[in-house]
Amino acid sequence: MVTFPNAKINLGLLITEKRPDGFHNLQSCFYPVGWSDALELIPASETAFSSTGLPIPGEPMQNLCVKAYDLLRRDFDMPPVHIHLQKNVPIGAGLGGGSADAAFTLRLLNDRFALSLSVDQLENYARQLGSDCAFFVQNRPVYCIEKGDVFREIDLSLSGYYIVLVYPNLAISTAEAYARIRPQQPEHPLADLLLQPITTWRNTVHNNFEASLFPTYPVLASVKEQLYEAGAVYASMSGSGSTLYGIFDAPPADLNQFAQYRVWQGKL
Incomplete structure (x- = not known):
């Protein structure tokens, strides 16, 4: 069985406070x-993990996909599988690629072995693997609060717009990004700002990590400005970095300025 774990972007990201458990509360969409990556489950005599494409740091059997399998294996009698991942989404890019791989592994195992897990059950398993893993169970636009794993409905669609993602060959660890952040309560809830026309977002919808990371990594600010110069109606860094994205009314005609970076574009 094969599935295609996709990335996500953050439409705004406000870090509002540090929690007693060491995590942070946030607001984001x-x-x-x-x-997307490509994920395959293959029958095997013993559990194994392999990958192609972009190199994945760490021991293979410590990969989040394997941890997802082990998590379900504790509660269900599943046979061994060989998990193979074609890694396309950059790591340390603020796109949730690893979280998507883990959540899609849960979904694939649920289907393959007819575990009959509900959406709520899958999300609860996913929350044990990472703060944003649960999002990829339903994989639809949601407003996120607390650690990013509590969801609220939001009437927001970018259907018809085009997006360009630019990964400037720079990985930023979540730990580094959060070490620089100063939590603060926003003047207006992000949800209210996102319901305004997208043409207003440039001045109102912000990613808090930009203020702390742009001075250290000037390439991030440069790419964001280049996206606006290319005609983006809104541009931002995603997550805790380092990918920048631009949302466009029409496919941009020329992206040669990003030729030295990894770029993906498509329709929303």
């Missing part, structure tokens, strides 16, 4: 985009 997670929005799925089409840049």
Whole structure:
């Protein structure tokens, strides 16, 4: 069985406070985009993990896909599988690629072995693997609060717009990004700002990590400005970096300025 774990972007990201458990509360809208990995489950005599495409750091058997399998294996009698991942979405890019791989592994195992897990059950398993893993169970636009794993409905659609994702060959760890952040309560809830016309977002919808990371990594600010110069109606960094994205009314005609970076574009 094969599936295609897709990335997500953050439409705004406000870090509002540090929690007693060491995590942070936030406000954001997670929005799925089409840049995808490929994930395959193969019958095997013992559980194994392999990958092609972009190199994945760490021990193979410590990959989140394997951890997803092990999590379900504790509660269900599943046979061994060989998990193979074609890694296309950059790592340390703020796109949730690893989280998507883990959540899609849960979904694939649920289908393959007829575990009959509900959406709520799958989301609860996913929350044990990472704060944004649960989003990829339903994989639709949602407003996120608390650690990013509690969801609220939001009437927001970018259907008809085009998106360009630019990964400037720079991985930023979540730990580094959060070490620089200063939580603060927003003047207006992000949900209210996102319901305004997208033409207003440039001045109102922000990613808090930009203020702390742009001075250290000037390429991020440069790429964001280049996206606006290319005609984006809104541009931002996604997650805790380092991917920048631009949302366009029409496919941009010329992206040669990003030729040295990894770029993905498609329709929302």
